[in-house]
Structures are given as structure tokens and as C-alpha cells.
Amino acid sequence: MANRLEGIFEQxxxxxxxxxxPLLQAIQDQQGYLSEExxxxxxxxxxxxxxxxxxxxxxxxxxxxxxxGKYHIRLCHGTACHxxxxxxxxxxxxxxxxxxxxxxxxxxxxxxxxxxxxxxxGLAPLIEVNEAYHTSLNTASLKQLIDxxxxxxxxxx
Amino acid sequence: xxxxxxxxxxxITVNEGDSLLTALRSNGIKIPTLCHMxxxxxxxxxxxxxxxxxxxxxxxxxxxxxxxxxxKVTTNSQRVIQARKTLVELLLSNHPDDCLYCTRxxxxxxxxxxxxxxxxxxxxxxxxxxxxxxYSSTSIARDPAKCVLCSRCVRICEEVQLVTAIDFISRGNQxxxxxxxxxxxNVSSCINxxxxxQVCPTAALTDISHVEKVQAALGKDSKKVVFxxxxxxxxxxxxxxxxxxxxxxxxxxxxxxxxxxAAKVFDLGFAIDxxxxxxxxTLVSILKEKSGQKFPxxxxxxxxWVRYAEEFRTEWLPMLATAKxxxxxxxxxxxxxxxxxxxxxxxNIYSVTVLPCTAKKFEASREENTHKGISETDAVLxxxxxxxxxxxxxxxxxxxxAEKPDQPYNRSSVAATEAGYSGGKAEAVxxxxxxxxxxxxxxxxxxxxKNLAGKKETKISIGDHQLGFAWVSSIKEADxxxxxxxxxxxxxxxxxxxxxxxxxCAGGGGQPISRGFEKSIARKKMCMEMEKQNQLTFASENPAxxxxxxxxxxxxxxxxxxxxxxxxxxxx
Numbered sequence: 077m078a079n080r081l082e083g084i085f086e087q088x089x090x091x092x093x094x095x096x097x098p099l100l101q102a103i104q105d106q107q108g109y110l111s112e113e114x115x116x117x118x119x120x121x122x123x124x125x126x127x128x129x130x131x132x133x134x135x136x137x138x139x140x141x142x143x144x145g146k147y148h149i150r151l152c153h154g155t156a157c158h159x160x161x162x163x164x165x166x167x168x169x170x171x172x173x174x175x176x177x178x179x180x181x182x183x184x185x186x187x188x189x190x191x192x193x194x195x196x197x198g199l200a201p202l203i204e205v206n207e208a209y210h211t212s213l214n215t216a217s218l219k220q221l222i223d224x225x226x227x228x229x230x231x232x233x
Numbered sequence: 234x235x236x237x238x239x240x241x242x243x244x245i246t247v248n249e250g251d252s253l254l255t256a257l258r259s260n261g262i263k264i265p266t267l268c269h270m271x272x273x274x275x276x277x278x279x280x281x282x283x284x285x286x287x288x289x290x291x292x293x294x295x296x297x298x299x300x301x302x303x304x305k306v307t308t309n310s311q312r313v314i315q316a317r318k319t320l321v322e323l324l325l326s327n328h329p330d331d332c333l334y335c336t337r338x339x340x341x342x343x344x345x346x347x348x349x350x351x352x353x354x355x356x357x358x359x360x361x362x363x364x365x366x367x368y369s370s371t372s373i374a375r376d377p378a379k380c381v382l383c384s385r386c387v388r389i390c391e392e393v394q395l396v397t398a399i400d401f402i403s404r405g406n407q408x409x410x411x412x413x414x415x416x417x418x419n420v421s422s423c424i425n426x427x428x429x430x431q432v433c434p435t436a437a438l439t440d441i442s443h444v445e446k447v448q449a450a451l452g453k454d455s456k457k458v459v460f461x462x463x464x465x466x467x468x469x470x471x472x473x474x475x476x477x478x479x480x481x482x483x484x485x486x487x488x489x490x491x492x493x494x495a496a497k498v499f500d501l502g503f504a505i506d507x508x509x510x511x512x513x514x515t516l517v518s519i520l521k522e523k524s525g526q527k528f529p530x531x532x533x534x535x536x537x538w539v540r541y542a543e544e545f546r547t548e549w550l551p552m553l554a555t556a557k558x559x560x561x562x563x564x565x566x567x568x569x570x571x572x573x574x575x576x577x578x579x580x581n582i583y584s585v586t587v588l589p590c591t592a593k594k595f596e597a598s599r600e601e602n603t604h605k606g607i608s609e610t611d612a613v614l615x616x617x618x619x620x621x622x623x624x625x626x627x628x629x630x631x632x633x634x635a636e637k638p639d640q641p642y643n644r645s646s647v648a649a650t651e652a653g654y655s656g657g658k659a660e661a662v663x664x665x666x667x668x669x670x671x672x673x674x675x676x677x678x679x680x681x682x683k684n685l686a687g688k689k690e691t692k693i694s695i696g697d698h699q700l701g702f703a704w705v706s707s708i709k710e711a712d713x714x715x716x717x718x719x720x721x722x723x724x725x726x727x728x729x730x731x732x733x734x735x736x737x738c739a740g741g742g743g744q745p746i747s748r749g750f751e752k753s754i755a756r757k758k759m760c761m762e763m764e765k766q767n768q769l770t771f772a773s774e775n776p777a778x779x780x781x782x783x784x785x786x787x788x789x790x791x792x793x794x795x796x797x798x799x800x801x802x803x804x805x
Contacts, residue, residue, distance in 0.1 A: 125397035127413040
């Protein structure tokens with residue numbers, strides 16, 4: 077993993093304090109989340125206390141501190157989605173996947189994250205699976221979507 | 234430049250560039266604050282310092298607003314008072330109602346504010362955040378439930394101590410002051426200096442208390458509880474109780490501890506004398522190129538500083554003096570020399586030190602300071618805890634008859650008292666070195682500026698030698714100074730006294746809670762008063778110490794002497 081980080085560090089040769097957030101973003105893009113080890117490595121690289129980095133990272137909702145599944149589901153819970161029944165969708169998702177907000181299932185297939193508005197209010201309620209939007213959902217179409225992913229995965233085995 | 238502003242229909246004179254809060258306070262106008270600290274940048278976090286300024290729609294926080302010419306300020310309007318009260322009520326809405334069980338009951342700034350604002354009932358009901366207290370550290374306990382997020386601890390830890398062991402984690406109503414990854418302080422970079430405890434307005438940061446442990450030992454017939462009180466704790470005790478030197482604070486403490494059931498009460502200054510002699514000896518042997526060590530020699534009696542060096546400056550560790558700290562010298566002496574000479578089994582001795590320091594608790598727990606798994610020092614009481622112990626036993630300090638400390642460790646020299654404030658120890662070591670190199674005692678000159686800030690270096694000359702002594706207090710000052718010294722490759726400084734707390738032990742993390750530096754200066758002055766009363770100028774003149782060193786038993790066993798006096802630091 078250290079080697080993989082080296083590649084990212086090379087993009088920030090000046091080791092400036094203001095490089096912290098872009099650096100963390102790049103690491104999360106590559107690894108899916110920020111682990112303790114990576115935060116420590118960033119601390120060493122930028123010469124900033126790990127507590128400071130952890131403090132900044134926890135301030136922003138977009139940073140994660142645990143691994144994500146192969147299919148990372150972001151459920152929108154903005155105002156429009158809320159009115160259109162996002163709470164119902166969340167309940168159904170948690171029932172189907174047997175995980176809660178911020179968790180990843182045991183075999184690493186699905187992870188769930190409830191987020192504020194992702195900017196597609198006209199298509200509410202919606203979820204995002206690995207950056208692809210699935211819009212105007214109801215509990216039935218949601219189940220269909222999850223089932224189809226599971227089938228695809230089973231076929232692959 | 235000075236000009237006038239109008240406050241509550243009166244004109245006051247203010248200095249340009251001052252914050253409104255500073256201007257108001259220096260004119261005797263009371264403004265409540267929780268987050269404000271002198272000498273630190275304003276954060277405007279608690280908002281309790283709000284005032285009304287004519288022409289401004291909103292209330293403004295006076296701590297972060299500069300004075301302007303022609304300003305019209307109201308500090309006590311209905312609107313201001315109501316706003317402050319609501320702020321306190323909101324803070325209380327997420328605060329436990331357990332003042333009766335709180336260590337800071339009676340000295341809590343939030344409690345005072347609630348009383349000042351006439352808060353009489355809970356106004357905001359709702360869910361409280363669930364927090365987990367952290368008792369993992371050897372020195373400092375954290376209870377985030379009592380935290381008001383004023384950020385004083387965060388700022389002192391980062392800006393004065395360069396440690397950043399704690400910081401704001403998460404945001405909004407989920408915010409806590411916590412260590413990285415929400416793990417315990419014991420695995421963080423915390424150096425146990427206790428400055429955060431000093432600045433905390435509530436009981437979110439407190440001591441890991443040893444009072445109960447000590448009480449339990451005092452209650453056991455089989456245990457001989459021996460106390461060692463440091464001169465700096467004595468000075469603090471005297472200042473807290475407004476005692477004069479003629480009241481004999483040492484005698485009173487001895488008497489009070491005996492009333493609590495202490496078997497013996499020793500003078501920890503005895504071991505400080507030994508520590509100073511050992512450090513002076515090291516300096517002389519480097520000078521004579523007998524040891525491989527190079528200058529400058531860094532003092533190692535401050536456990537928070539040693540921890541900092543181990544955590545952040547491992548490259549400096551070879552420069553640290555190898556002398557054991559006074560607490561550990563005393564601990565070893567009591568469990569070996571004293572136990573043998575008095576015929577008590579060392580397992581039945583319970584050794585307690587009293588110091589104005591939280592980091593000493595950590596030091597006592599260090600592996601190299603244990604012998605076969607048993608600590609050389611069993612418990613460490615901060616001055617705060619000493620008063621707690623006295624309160625438990627219901628002692629009327631004013632009625633006590635002074636008693637003398639017990640032999641064999643009953644005396645200490647001026648040097649031991651000097652170690653209680655920044656600059657003092659450097660002087661004590663310099664004096665000892667001066668004597669060791671054959672200087673006449675009466676020729677010794679060493680100048681320390683009277684206030685806490687100022688010049689931090691001085692030179693003494695003995696024969697052909699010109700020796701430089703420096704002293705720094707607070708980790709920032711120490712780190713900056715030593716880094717500068719090494720970068721400029723200066724070789725004129727031979728000894729640096731490093732204290733982790735501002736002003737040295739006089740401003741220690743285990744001192745009674747007080748705001749600002751006044752008390753710290755008063756404690757330093759008290760130390761100096763105590764020095765005037767003491768005839769013993771040189772550590773190496775201490776008769777108690779000489780008689781111990783003269784006893785044949787001790788000298789024949791070099792290994793034992795080194796076991797008493799030397800320690801090692803973690804070579805990471």
C-alpha cells in the first residue's frame with residue numbers, strides 16, 4: 077500500500093498545508109476510504125499532526141473511514157427525495173442489504189451511505205450505485221435493482 | 234494611539250488595535266467569557282462576550298472586534314443580558330446535571346456563569362449527546378460530556394505545546410474534542426503536561442486522581458505510607474493559603490500529612506539536590522571529554538519534556554541528561570536505602586510524592602521506573618489532590634502545629650527550591666559546576682530576569698572555561714530554541730534547562746486551577762522567599778545528603794549508586 081501512496085504523494089511535491097484536502101481526496105478515490113495507516117502516512121508526508129488531519133477529514137461528510145463494498149450505494153435524502161419517500165427507500169435498502177447507514181456488508185458486496193442532496197431533485201427519489209444514478213424509485217423497483225446486481229454477481233462466480 | 238469610546242453612557246480611554254473585550258476589561262467593565270485566553274488569538278466560539286454596538290444590527294462578540302473611534306457600546310442592555318443567559322442555557326442543555334459529583338464543583342466557570350446569569354431551571358429539553366469518558370491516560374482523564382467546546386485546550390496543546398494530541402473531531406452538534414481516531418489519550422501523542430487541565434473551564438479535563446488510592450493505603454495497618462513533598466508544591470500550598478514564610482508552610486504540610494496518617498514525611502528537595510549534583514557531574518565529565526556525549530546537555534527532570542522528545546525529537550535524545558528525575562531518585566532511595574536502614578520490608582512501604590505536575594503520574598508508571606513490576610513511586614498527588622486529601626480528613630490547617638520533616642531525607646538546599654521555576658535549575662546546576670571546577674562560592678554570579686519573559690541565556694566563567702547556560706519553558710519555546718541552536722551550530726551554550734510548562738513548575742499542570750499568570754509569578758516569588766530563609770546554597774553542601782553518601786555501605790556499591798541516579802529514555 078505504501079507504494080501506491082507514493083504515486084499520489086508525487087502529485088503534491090511541495091508538501092504544503094493546503095495540499096491536505098486534495099491529497100486525502102486522491103487517496104480516497106484510489107482506496108475507497110481513509111484508513112488509519114494512510115492518515116498517518118499523510119501526517120508524516122505533510123508534517124501535520126494526525127489529529128489535525130483526522131479533525132479536518134471528519135468535518136467533511138465526503139470522507140469515509142471504513143472500506144466500501146464493490147457496490148457503493150449512496151441514498152439521497154435531500155428535501156425533494158425526503159418528500160418523495162426516501163425514508164421508505166432507506167428502510168427497504170437496510171432490510172434488503174442487512175446493513176445500516178455507513179456500514180459495509182460482510183462479504184464486501186454492498187455498502188450504504190445516506191447523503192444530502194445529490195442534485196437530481198426532478199428525478200426523486202433516487203440512489204447512486206457506483207456513480208450511476210437510478211431514479212424515480214419505489215420499493216419494488218429498488219428490490220428489482222438489488223436482485224439484478226446479486227444475480228450478476230452470482231453468475232460471475 | 235489612544236482615543237475615547239462611549240460605553241454605557243460613559244467615556245473610556247482605549248488603545249488602538251486592542252480588541253473591544255481587552256479595552257472593556259482594562260477599564261474594569263465585567264464581560265463574561267468561556268473561550269477567551271489572554272495572549273491567544275480570539276475564536277469567538279462561546280459568544281458570551283456579546284455586546285451591543287450602535288449602528289450594528291446584530292450583537293457582536295467583543296473578543297474578536299477591534300475598538301473603533303467614536304464607537305458607542307452597551308454591555309448591559311436587556312438584549313445583551315438575555316442573549317448571554319440563553320447562551321448559557323443552551324450550553325447547559327447538553328451538559329450533565331451532576332455538579333454534586335463533579336471534581337470541579339465550586340471552581341467551574343460554567344457553574345459560575347449559570348449562577349451569574351440567574352439560571353434557575355432547565356429551559357431546553359431534548360436529546361443529549363452520548364459521550365464516552367476516556368480514562369486510558371496515566372495522568373489526564375477526559376469526559377467529553379462536560380466539554381463546552383471552548384477550544385482552550387486545543388489551542389494550548391497546539392500553539393504552546395506543539396503536541397496537538399486533541400482536536401475538534403466531526404462537526405455540528407456531533408463535534409467533540411478528541412484524540413485521533415477517537416482512541417484513548419494513552420495512545421495519542423499526549424505528553425501529559427496537564428496544561429489542558431489548567432485551562433479547561435469545566436471538568437471535561439481532570440486529573441487521573443490518586444487520592445482514593447492513597448486513602449486506601451493510609452487505612453491499611455500493614456502499609457507504611459511515606460510522603461515526599463517538593464519545594465514547588467510547598468510554595469504553591471503557601472500561595473494558595475496566603476501563608477507567609479514565618480508561618481512555616483513546610484512544617485504545616487508535614488503536620489497535616491501526619492494527621493492524615495503518614496508514617497514519614499520527607500523533603501523531596503533532598504532528591505532534587507542529588508539530581509542537580511548528578512546533572513552537574515555529567516556536564517563536567519562532558520567538559521573533560523570523559524563521556525562520549527556532546528554539548529549542549531539538555532535537562533531531563535521534566536517528564537513531559539522527555540515524553541515530547543521521545544515522541545517528536547528522537548534525534549535529540551542523546552543530548553538528554555541521564556540523571557533520574559528527583560521523584561524517581563527518591564522512589565528508589567526509599568524502597569532500597571530507607572527500607573534497608575529502617576528494617577522495613579520494601580513491599581510494605583507505600584511511597585507518595587506531592588508535586589504540581591500531572592506528568593509525574595506518567596513518569597511513575599514508566600517501565601524503567603519499576604522494579605520487578607512494582608513502581609518505585611506508588612502514587613503521585615498534584616497540589617489540587619493534596620488539598621482534596623486535606624479536605625477529606627477535615628483538617629483545620631490554621632490550627633496545626635508545625636513539625637519537622639523526617640530523617641534521613643529532611644533537608645534540601647536553595648538549589649532544590651530554585652528548580653521550582655524556569656531558570657532556577659539552570660542557576661543551581663551552574664553553581665554546582667562552578668564549585669566542581671574549583672570556583673570560589675562567593676565569586677558566583679548568575680542573573681535571571683525578574684519577570685517570566687525576557688532573556689533566556691547567561692554565561693559564567695570559571696578559570697579557562699566559559700560556560701553558557703540557557704533556560705526555556707513551554708515546549709514551543711524549547712523546540713524553537715534548541716532547533717535554532719543546532720541550526721546555527723552554536724557551541725557557546727552548554728546546558729539547557731527545559732520545562733514543559735510556561736514558567737516552569739510554578740505554572741505546572743498540577744497546580745490549583747487559576748487563570749492567567751499572576752499565580753505562577755506569586756509561586757515563583759514564594760520560592761525565592763523560601764530561598765532567602767535557607768542557609769544551604771550548594772546542593773553538595775546538604776548535610777543530610779553528605780551523611781548518606783558518606784556511609785560506607787553506599788559508596789562500596791557503585792552499581793547501586795548508579796541504579797539510584799541514572800535512567801534511560803526510549804531510543805525510538
